[in-house]
Amino acid sequence: MTDVLLRGGLPWGLGAPADILVREGRVDRVSLGPIEAPGARVFDVAGQLVLPGLVEAHCHLDKTLYGGPWVPHSADDTLSGRIANDLGRRAELGVPSVARIAALLERMSAAGTTHVRTHTDIDPVAGLRGVEAVREAAAGSPVDVRQVAFPQHGVLTSPGTAELLEEALKSGVEAVGGLDPAGIDRDPVRHLDLIFGLAGRYGAHLDIHLHDGGSLGGWELELIIERTKALGLGGRVAVSHAYALGQLDDAHQDRLVEGLAEAGVAVVTAAVYSFPVPPVSKLRAAGVTVACGHDGIRDLWGPYGSGDMLERAMHLAYRSTFRRDDDIELALEAATVGGARALGLDDYGLAPGDRADLVVVPAGSPAEAVVVHPARTLVMKDGVVLHN
Amino acid sequence: MTDVLLRGGLPWGLGAPADILVREGRVDRVSLGPIEAPGARVFDVAGQLVLPGLVEAHCHLDKTLYGGPWVPHSADDTLSGRIANDLGRRAELGVPSVARIAALLERMSAAGTTHVRTHTDIDPVAGLRGVEAVREAAAGSPVDVRQVAFPQHGVLTSPGTAELLEEALKSGVEAVGGLDPAGIDRDPVRHLDLIFGLAGRYGAHLDIHLHDGGSLGGWELELIIERTKALGLGGRVAVSHAYALGQLDDAHQDRLVEGLAEAGVAVVTAAVYSFPVPPVSKLRAAGVTVACGHDGIRDLWGPYGSGDMLERAMHLAYRSTFRRDDDIELALEAATVGGARALGLDDYGLAPGDRADLVVVPAGSPAEAVVVHPARTLVMKDGVVLHN
Known part of the structure; x- marks a missing residue:
């Protein structure tokens, strides 16, 4: 594997231009002075920002x-209208489509995304077809794709789904999902006990869609915090969307934020x-981990989304x-380090020894890169130049 | 002036591919069948959307x-912090800058904007320097730029500003502005009477910044509606931002919307x-005219904004x-026809006789163009191909 030398870029966080030598798929050296590396493929990236790979922490590739x-x-x-529309038109439009998923992964990769967590629909009609389609597309892509077995149509309200979630985990899916344990599935305690149980048994991550707002959503966050602590799953649990957090008053918000931090639940x-x-x-x-993703990208739930995680960080x-x-940089952090932390990625970053997942952006600062x-x-990705 | 033939594009609203012949700066013919135009410069735009020029209806070029x-x-x-920061750093950063304004106009033009309404700061410190800088930059640009004499630091609370607004109008500035008659200028009735008086006397348009929210903003909208009706200024008055409209309950909102429609006040x-x-x-x-703009673009008030009105319509x-x-198309309408109506542009559109201000977008539908x-x-612009 040929060494790669990025000459004179601005590694994020270093505050000065530096050379980065990549060897055997890893960051080998970062040096403020020039690195001599005979035989290396050299790229002059002077004045450009060097970031670790972008992390798409919440999308729906299968859709x-x-x-x-x-x-x-x-x-x-309406939400029920969108669910019905989704179910009704999938067959007609050939969803899930390996070719479409592959096209989106190619777009994401060109925009610097190296890791993706995707919520794949699991229900008695689709079974594990989505999981298989995503797996097939991911096999042909340099992007590291991790799936969440996602009960889009409920677990308790959709008999047979719990068994399919378990089957997905047995087949190697990395995480189990949840969906509005109160608002959609109508029994938050049983819903959460069930998916936390699955996560515990299979050593899986947990990532729960929570659109439920206001005090209801706030109470469900408490239930999630309690279970994460009780089961010692800190660092393996995430709540996606969590609209309630943006709606509650400051005191209530403060209590929940503290709980999330203590339990190790990411948002x-x-x-x-x-x-x-x-x-x-x-x-x-x-100290709560915050990650970021697109949610749906061009699908039956909505037509928006480009696959570019820097654009998403801008949003x-x-x-x-x-x-x-420094505030804008928090959004960049969510699209990189925060996502890596939520997904539990090893050796992520720009330090020697980290996997060489790198992105070069023609911008002089992190904030400019986002805006x-x-x-x-x-x-x-892993030391291989994919796009330049 | 050479004729131009756009071959096979999709003129917005026509629903079928057509040829468009441009002659002497105007749309000459739109035909579903092929147009023969010997000597014309021909562009094959098959499968691409043809729009009238994009209209940036609210920005701050001078900043x-x-x-x-x-x-x-x-x-x-804080708002006061942003005002102080703006005043404090203008000199250091050389604002207003004819070169910067010209660079932004060039960017806007390349993205298809043909008309701009810009709110130019008028205050006792800057005087009319902003107006002159915008005029100088606009003189070298194909974009049709119309200014609003904008009392960024208040009228009543900033003695000397009223006289400067009048001076600006005398010098040919097309519109007079206002700014939170209650929240900033502390005396909404006198503020509005003053600027409505100026608009009436000079036959100018009126475009009022209204950030004041909730019932206060709603009441100020009533004052604006009353004055527009009383003075017969319908079609010449706009309210920018109007956050209150997005905050009030449905019944209150309905009453105001009806009032705006009756009075002919644009939003x-x-x-x-x-x-x-x-x-x-x-x-x-x-039936209320809705227009759209960026507000600030890369300035001391905030770092965002690209100058692309299709991107702004997406937002x-x-x-x-x-x-x-069909909903997304409403945003495109705001960035085109709605803006044209708010600015009082003549002969705007894609019909024969309209000024040939045209934009071609590689998209199959208006919604796709926006997204x-x-x-x-x-x-x-006016029949001259500026970018292709």
């Missing part, structure tokens, strides 16, 4: 229509539409009304 | 730092950050939770 012709949105404005946000965004600054100040910063560079999100000039 | 190096945001999170929105967005569907259903559609094509906002393939 995507990406890469195909434009499909006008056909659902009404994953997509900052979509006008839905509430969790308080990123406050969560980070308390997160923008919706958080972050204007100052402008210019096309990436180089993307590397 | 921009566009085209220069990244400037980290340096204000605190201009930028859909920035997490601030409330006026109810676009409801406003349009009632408006996204924040409005528009998923269906994807791909780079424009052709931009024409």
Whole structure:
């Protein structure tokens, strides 16, 4: 494997230009002075920001229509309408499609995403077809794809789903999901006990969709915190969306943020539409891991999304009304280090010994990279230059 | 002037591919069958959407730092902090800068913007320097730029400003602005009487920044509606931002929307950050003109903004939770026809006789153009191809 030398870039966090030598798929050396590396493939990235690989921590690859012709949105404005529309049109549109998923992964990779966590629908109709389609597309992609077995249509309210979730975990799916234990599945205690039980038994991560808002969502967060502590699953549990966190008053918010920090529960946000965004600054100040993702990308749930995680970080910063560079940088952190932490990635970063998953952005600062999100000039995965 | 023939594009609203012949700066013919035009410069735009020129209806060209190096945001999170920061750093950063304004206009033009309404700061310190800088930059640009004499630091609370606003109008500035008549200027009745008086005397348009929210903002909208009706200024008055409209309950909102429609007051929105967005569907259903703009673009008030009005329309559609094509199209309407109506543009559109201000977008539908906002393939102003 040929060594690669990135010459004169601005490694994020270093504060000065440096050379980065990549050897055998790992960051070998980072040096403020010039590195001599005979035989290495050299890229001059002077004045450009070097980031660790972008981490897409919440998407739905199995649902995507990406890469195909434009499909006008056909659902009404209710959640039940969107579910019915999704179920009704999947067959007609050939969802899940390995080719579409592969096209989206290719787009994500070109934009510097090296790791993806995707919530794959598991239900008695689709069975594990989504899991298999994502697996097949991922096998042909340099992107590291980790799946969440996701009960999109409920667990308790959709008999047979619990067994399928377990089957998915047995087949090697990395995480088990949940969905509005109160609002959708109607029995939050049993719902959570069931999925926490599965996570415990299979050593899986847990990532729970929580759209339930206000005090109901806040109470469900308490249930999740309690179970994470009781089962010692800190660092392996995430709550996605968590709109309630963005809606409650400061005192209530503070109590929950403290609970999430103590328990080691991460928050994953997509900052979509006008839905509430969790308080990123406050969560980070308390030490809670915050990750970021697109949610749906061009699918039957909505037509938006580009697959570019720097653009997504812009949405997160923008919706958080972050204007100052250090605030905007929190959104970049969510799209990189925060995602890596939520997914439990090993050896992630820009330090010697870390896996050489690197992205070069023609921007002079992290905030500029987020706000402008210019096309990436180089993307590397495990030391292999994929795009430049 | 050479004729131009756009071959086989999809003129917005026509529903079928057509040829468009441009002659002497105007749309000459639109035909479903092929047009023969010997000597014309021909562009094959088959399968691509043809739009009238994009209209940026609310920005602040005089403040921009566009085209220069990244400037980290340096204000605190209060309005007074942002005003103080703005005043304090303008000289250091050379604002207003004809070169920066020209760079931004060039970017806007390349993205298909043909008309701009910009709010230019007028205050006793800056005097009319902003107006002159914008005029100088606009003189070298194909973009049609119309200014609003904007009392950024208040009128009544900033003695000497009223006289400067009048001086600006005498010098040919097209519109007079206002700013939170209650929240900032502390005397809404006198503030509005003063600026409505100026608009009436000079035959100028009126475009009032209204961030004041809730019932206070709602009441100020009533004052604006009353004055517009009493003075017969319908079609010449706009309210920018109008956050209150996005905050009030349905019944209150309905009353105001009806009043705006009756009086002929337009609403201009930028859909920035997490601030409330006026109810676009409801406003349009009632016949209220809705226009759209960026607000600040890369300036001391915030680092965001690209100058691309299709991207801005995406933000408006996204924040409005528009998923269906016909809803998303309302955002495109705001960035085109709605803006034209708010600015009082003549002969705007794609019909024979209209000025040939045209944009070609490699998208198969209006909704796709907004969501994807791909780079424009052709931009024409008054029949002259500027970018292709």
